[in-house]
Amino acid sequence: MDHQVHIIGGGMAGSEAAWQLAKRGIRVRLSEMRGGGDMTPAHQGAGLAELVCSNSFRSDDDEKNAVGLLHYEMRCCDSLLMTAAEKARVPAGSALAVDREVFSAAVEEALAALPTLEIVRERVDVLPEAGLTIVATGPLTAPALATSIGGATGADSLAFFDAIAPIVYRDSINMDVAWMASRWDKGAEASLAMGGDGRDYINCPMTKDEYVAFRQALLDGDKTEFREWEENTPYFEGCMPVEVMASRGEDTLRFGPMKPVGLDNPHTASPEFPQGRWPYAVVQLRQDNKLGTLWNMVGFQTKLKHAEQVRIFRTIPGLENAEFARLGGLHRNTFLNSPTLLDRQLRLKSADHIRFAGQITGCEGYVESASVGMLAGLMTAAQVAGREWTPPPRTTALGALLSHITGDAEAESYQPMNVNFGLFPPVDASVKKKSRKEAYTARGKADLAEWLPALP
Structure with a gap:
């Protein structure tokens, strides 16, 4: 098929961009190296839009949460990935979590059905010299393409480490010690609507002595050694390995992923404390597939060697006999200094036939990556149609994220960023603090409604 647009990469962003273009009748070639004999250090298979870290798209609350608002806006733009997420959804309180395999299969099935889309399993080593890309x-x-990108940008890409959390088989967890609950029962109504029971997390409690010993084990455990080209790569704060968090202070984990508040332990209930009492620390696990057979350790990204992970994580009460479907891992991520290199339409300033989309632009998170892919697809569709592109208002989640990537952020300190209200223009100062989140989302929804008719 002669294509009008070439998309390189079939992950979250590339799949969403392909959908937005091909469903409008634009001929697209989607090149994905997985399945053509190549693999990345983090992927497990060749499926399009494979999730390699968490299975959560985070909060689905579109009234008080920035990422929830981003979910809403993407649904309004007919996002393929949000539709696939609904099909693959598993109970996770107020969060949107999915069965990884069901999700990837739904994306690939929808894309394969588009007559103007050609999916090619091939590795692309050099940026195309011409043609919309x-x-x-x-x-x-891949290293060769990264080298080509480096040559086109005239600067080395930034890089950071991203660590993957382990996944545990549900039937290997000792529920005589662990228990099911969501913190403060938050998201119970959403969970019930999804077929859950409002208690969507498995909680493994620790006493102070157990926590202190566990933290020390994390510090002492044998870690993955850095390669020479990785030695000066910093960690991204939003995906910090658990042992690095442990090194930052004795209580860092207890105020982070192992926070015990809002989690009454029913196993320690007594007449004095009929609902139990809070443990000193808690390890939480979140459902990872629709069958409920796989659960991932929340916040437990790690660079511990595999044997050490098994040894140390089995000291967690409730995980004494844990069997792991996947152990944690570590890989280096690279991204562009987008505020310097890209224009307001995500085009490379030095070669404007090339757009970048997804995490390589410096956004962080599945939903953010997909949303930037969606925007790149919409921008390109407008260009093919000869229409002027109207950017989403900065008061929307889409607009705030796009503005951060393409110019609002400080280039010298540019780091991967999740969508958050700090990227939005402030709401009126007269709005009370407790009502500001609702004000941000209400304003965003209203402004999005006015923008949607401008889509190609």
């Missing part, structure tokens, strides 16, 4: 190769761009 969207590069959505993500943070694990």
Whole structure:
């Protein structure tokens, strides 16, 4: 098929961009190296839009949460990935979590059905010299293409480490010690609507002595050694390995992923404390597939060696006999200094036939990556149609994220960023603090409604 647009990379961003273009009748070639004999350090298979870290798209609350608002806005733009997420959804309180395999299969099935889309399993080593192109190769761009991108940008890409959390088989967890609950029962109504029971997390409690010993084990455990080219790579704060968090202070984990508040332990209930009492620390696990057979350790990204992970994580009460479907890992991510290199339409300033999309632009998170892919697809569709592109208002989640990537952020300190209200223009100062989140989302929804008719 002669294509009008070439998309390189079939992850979250590339798949969403391909959908937005091909469903409008634009001929697209989608190149994905997985399945053609190549693999990344983090992927497990060749499926399009494979999730390699968490299975959660985070909060689905579109009234008080920035990422929830982003979910809403993407649904309004007919996002393929949000539709697939609904099909693959598993109970996770107020969060949107999915069965990884069901999700990837739904994306690939929908894309394969588009007559103007050709999916090609091939590795692309050099940026095309001509023709509309969207590069959505993500943070694990193949070395040859990364070198080509470096040559085109005239600067070395930034890089950071991203660590993957382990996944545990549900039937290997000791529920005589662990228990099911969501913190403060938050998201119970959403969970019930999804077929859950409002208690969507498995909680493994620790006493102070157990916590202190566990933290020390994390510090002392044998870690993955850095390669020479990784030695000066910093960690991204939003995906910090658990042992690095442990090194930052004795209580860092207890105020982070192992926070015990809002989690009454029913196993320690007594007449004095009929609902139990809070443990000193808690390890939480979140459902990872629709069958409920796989659960991932929340916040437990790690660079511990595999044997050490098994040894140390089995000291967690309730995980004494844990069997792991996947152990944690570590890989280096690369991203562009987008405020310097890209224009307001995500085009490379030095070669404006090339757009970048997804995590390689410096956004962080599945939903953010997909949303930037969606925007790149919409921008390109407008260009093919000869229409002027109207950007989403900065008061929307889409607009705030796009503005951060393409110019609002400080280039010298540019780091991967999740969508958050700090990226939005402030709401009126007269709005009371407790009502500001609702004000941000209400304003965003209203402004999005006015923008939607401008879509190609």
